[in-house]
Amino acid sequence: MAAAVSVIGLPTSSTPRAVAVEPAPTTTATAAVETAPPPAAPVVTPPVPAGLAPGAEGSDVLELQARLVQLHYDPGTVDGHYGDDTALAVMAFQKVSGLGRTGVADTGTMLALAGAADPAPLVPAGGPTRVEVDVARQVLFVWSDGQPVKILPVSTGSGLHYCEKGGCGVAVTPLGDFRAERRIAGLHRSPLGVLYNPVFFHEGFAIHGSPSIPPYPASHGCVRVPIHASRWIYDHVPDGTPIHLV
Numbered sequence: 001m002a003a004a005v006s007v008i009g010l011p012t013s014s015t016p017r018a019v020a021v022e023p024a025p026t027t028t029a030t031a032a033v034e035t036a037p038p039p040a041a042p043v044v045t046p047p048v049p050a051g052l053a054p055g056a057e058g059s060d061v062l063e064l065q066a067r068l069v070q071l072h073y074d075p076g077t078v079d080g081h082y083g084d085d086t087a088l089a090v091m092a093f094q095k096v097s098g099l100g101r102t103g104v105a106d107t108g109t110m111l112a113l114a115g116a117a118d119p120a121p122l123v124p125a126g127g128p129t130r131v132e133v134d135v136a137r138q139v140l141f142v143w144s145d146g147q148p149v150k151i152l153p154v155s156t157g158s159g160l161h162y163c164e165k166g167g168c169g170v171a172v173t174p175l176g177d178f179r180a181e182r183r184i185a186g187l188h189r190s191p192l193g194v195l196y197n198p199v200f201f202h203e204g205f206a207i208h209g210s211p212s213i214p215p216y217p218a219s220h221g222c223v224r225v226p227i228h229a230s231r232w233i234y235d236h237v238p239d240g241t242p243i244h245l246v
Helices: 028-035 059-070 084-097 107-114 227-236
Strands: 130-134 139-144 147-153 161-164 167-170 176-179 187-190 193-202 205-210 223-226 242-245
Touching: 059 084, 059 107, 084 107, 084 139, 084 147, 139 227, 147 223, 147 227, 176 193, 193 227, 205 227, 223 227
Parallel strands: 130 242, 205 223
Antiparallel strands: 130 139, 139 147, 161 167, 176 242, 187 193, 193 205
């Protein structure tokens, strides 16, 4: 005969009774998950192109050109093709921003473009409509009604001695305050070379188009601008416009 088993809290009996056991709650963890706040969405930053260079094509180049135009630089035709005109506009922005004068829109240049604003005037007391040439940075600014409307890369006098067609001199660009005096449309052959759409501001010195705009001073003394922008200067800088070379 089996011995009786004593269970604490239950009366002893020779006939064991079934004891109902409540299952342990299983909803606590689920409820905690359901009531916890959802995780914060990650901050997504639009990717910056690693770099764009002459020869590139596509939507990234189109956006680069549009941004340059917005900031008053002149990339030529906005067509999604990274040609020489776009490279010169990028170089002008790099000159203004103190970046390497490469003409390549590398990551640093793209980031600077994204946060860029209009440059400060070189001659704050100048007239509302004027031309400013920053000889140190090799950049030209056209202001109209107190607002910058065109920023171009330039190449001014190299400072070197030269001899051309029997005449010798030193390639120095004069500094100071001048005015546009006269102009010649199209191609003009001078004793020192070919000028495109020159606008003269002092004796034989002119702002003119040239096929060579290096990132440093290289002219005989004139202010070279890209050929594609020289007609714009011819059309928008009338005689009498103040021209400041600083």
